[in-house]
Amino acid sequence: MFRDESRLGRFVVGLAMWLAIAGGLVLMAMVAMICISIVGRALLAFGLKPITGDYELVSIGMGFAVFAFMPWAHLTRAHALVSLITDSFGPAINNWILVVTDLMMLATSAFIAWRLYFGMMDKFAYKETTLLLRFPLSWAYAMGFVGAVIWVIVSLYVLGRSIGYATRGESEPKRMGAEV
Amino acid sequence: QEVTLRIHQFLPAQATMPAGAIEPWANKVSEESEGRIKFELYPAMQLGGAPAELYDQAKDGVVDIVWTVLGYTPGRFPKSEVFELPFMSPNGEIGSAAFYNYVMANSADEFAGVHVIALHTHGPGLFHSKDPINTLEDIKGMKVRGGSRIISDMLANLGAEPIGMPVPQTTEALSKGVIDGTTVPWEVTPSIRVAELVTNHTGFTSQYGLYTQTFGFIMNQDSYNNLPDDLKAIIDANSGLEVSRQFGMVMDEGDARGLKIAVDAGNNIVQLDEAQTQLWIDAAQPTIDKWFADMEGQGIDGKALYDAARAAVAAEM
Amino acid sequence: MTPLMLGFLGLPTVLILIFLRVPIGIAMFAVGIFGTWMITGNFNPVAAQFKNLTYSTFASYSLSVVPLFLLMGQFATVSGLSASLFNAAAAWLGHRKGGVAMAAIGASAGFGAICGSSLATAATMGQVALPELKKYGYSGALSTATVAAGGTLGILIPPSIILVIFAVLTEQNIAKLFMAAFIPGILAAIGYLIVIAIYVRMVPGSGGTRERMPYGERFKALGQTWPVMLVFLAVIGGIYGGIFTPTEAAAVGAAGTFLIALAARRLNRKEIVEACLSTASSTAMIFLIVFGAAALNGFLALSQVPQTLAMWVGEQGFNPWMVMILVLIFYLILGCFMDSLSMILLTVPIIYPMMSVLDFGLTPDEFGIWFGIIVLIVVEVGLITPPVGMNLFIINSMSPQTRLSETYRGVVPFVASDIIRTAILVAFPPITLFLVWMLY
């Protein structure tokens, strides 16, 4: 069940991938927005205008994009880690180390999502907004929360995947990423 | 019984308020308690988070005490926000006392769940620009940074192009001419090096400054409640109206220092005359009206609050 | 246990976790929140802080330059812009002993002039240079170390994210800092070229050479880098002409390389998806560490370790130069474990005020610029010092057949050249300040 080829696997991979692509597209939209705002500011004399709240929009976009990138990075093992010493421990121990670190990642993502939920509810309650656009911060948090929830789902799946490999006595295939 | 209280704030330790108000306050309280209250000072957001989170850090007990700008969390203190309206307050001392009294009488509910030590304002905000601003006409088309939505609104009404930009970006933007000017009180100018970057500073003859920002020196409610009664009394003796006034006076001293740097640098200091100032006050009226409409949308009587704020300021003058 | 003792136990604990293969960001985060919990004796403040801390760490305006520069690197690769840079450098340097590796340094310096991020520079040039280095028989150790070290030129040569952040923290003038970084940046590139020249002579068989190119071909290759020149002019012209800020330059660079890729008809749906996913992986990797470091920083500050160390140094009555040397050694050690951004955020607010009152025979402004550049260099060394060196990780992951231990070995001479350069810049402040004196 917890294999990338299974139905569950294909669903989770697809979910993380599309979310990451959405994050990337938001980055590109930010690039366009910043450039338009720069042009508007530079050509004030010709009646153009910068985009109001461009700095706030960049922050909100970042909040979405970075959360959106987290599931994909974990799924594809892109996070930086050091296997210099553990390489001498042999495959069986390493497979179980992976299970433990995946559990830590699950704990971290779940903690982040749990706390972010309460942060979001605070923002709804206190009605805080951004400075110029008066964009509700609750919505900005909610956009990040989507990524955080999917991060938890992916962390569950990845944990299941590494437990599966470890119990079968196999090692996970090497993936491109920052694993070293 | 001894307690250690952690104070968290967003400016470097050597800035006006941390060095001139917060540290002396902490030392005084510590002495009066004969060392039973100790303080740990954490400047420059050392304990983590962004400045906008400070208020919640005090409310939720992440730290014991914070000093923060209330405008960093727009929308959270709508009734207290009235003090940010243009031409409200003449200087830090009067503005701070008035602001404290106003909040206690009109918007104390916005500070439910925390223990307020002091509430204060800065001195009058004014223009700092590359080209001189001698008349209302001069600001037309200028790219000016405003620190809040109310200021940006007002700048737009005055015919300037408001640029919303975080304070740390201002120095960089001003030095390259990405913006033509900024609005800050004198106190802030040395730290962001305004007097080196621009040569013109425009203030008003009116007894009121262009705009005001509001600050809170806020303690976690449990940290306060858990103190034994005699230590509570010491904190109480160092809270309230007179401490707020004192914090405002430190702002005024900072203003004098900032002004002196600009004068020593040979910069052009413009004081707009009565007639000009009145033009600006008139031009700012739509901003005030818009704020009333905003408040009405939230079921708040903005006009009444505005009058209460003006009365609070008048009572101190 | 006192907070101070907990604080001193913190870094070794992070290190043990990292060597047990815990992702670096997670190791820092775990130690950070458990340490804070133990100091405050109460989990509620920890839990409360994280209602906002994660969001504000990710939704950061000033850190937006990181993904934007990474995106720029992706488009630079797709458009063939980085390949043209490498080819031009190889045309001029490739026939020398170690020439292909030298070309990688030259190309990194060129890319560093339009990109303000070391990681983005390393990742971008790695995609072009690593296959070439392999083709000409360069050992994995030298190849990965060269590209990782070359990547630090992304920050050392302006524009530079770290300098912007230092300037904000210490209230220095960014344009002057950029100016001052220029000569040290060039010296860095020259130092790396010398390292390669010595390395290939001392380790036989570590790399081959390309054929010598006639001058006509060389100038032709140089001419083909015109899109880079275009982006360079847009970025530098825009910053110094007052059209946009150095932070906004990241977006301008990304837009520029995107348009070039579009004009070259190299962008299709597949390429855009690839660019998104690569940027996603690298961005998430960096932000998980920045997030972990934020948690760790809070704990270290709370433990009073940095404050106590700074006070101790202050009380010893050392002569200023002695203090400077101690501070730099402290940075080098810290750089082995932390990423450069977190180091700056943790240490500069404490160390800068302590240093600025010492007398080095400079005006306060000169001191700020000089010290800023030196801090910049020592934290950049951290990117390539084992065990936690972000550039090493990124490049090693792009070269699956090279073991990390080989990369660690290969990078030692580059680190040595960094240390020598730092010593020279500390001993002779005018090298750093010369351009500023000339132009202001």
Ligand code: NA
């Ligand atoms: Na650069």
Ligand code: NA
């Ligand atoms: Na390192």
